[in-house]
Amino acid sequence: MVTMTQSGAREQIQQLIEKFRREQAAGVIGQYNESETKTGFIEPLLQALGWNTQDRNEVGLEEKISGGRVDYSLKIAWRVLHGETLLRYGMVT
Numbered sequence: 001m002v003t004m005t006q007s008g009a010r011e012q013i014q015q016l017i018e019k020f021r022r023e024q025a026a027g028v029i030g031q032y033n034e035s036e037t038k039t040g041f042i043e044p045l046l047q048a049l050g051w052n053t054q055d056r057n058e059v060g061l062e063e064k065i066s067g068g069r070v071d072y073s074l075k076i077a078w079r080v081l082h083g084e085t086l087l088r089y090g091m092v093t
Helices: 006-025 034-048 083-089
Strands: 059-065 068-076
Touching: 006 034, 034 068
Parallel strands: none
Antiparallel strands: 059 068
16 A cells, blocks of 8 residues: 555545536536546545555456456455455445
């Protein structure tokens, strides 16, 4: 995981929220395709939260998980985190 200060993460997330609101107000948010959404919002959010989106051992893309497919899988020590695991690690409140 990439190390970032809590205030730095908050600032980056706030910037993403402001960007989303600007795009929404301009009426263009609905024109984003999947790739633009990933690079414009999802990956920057994951990075702000400390995930290294360039390391496939940390963030997997387009993976088959539990009989389905996910766009992103988040991993700690190469184990995929499911919702219940995220709660157990205290990563989701």
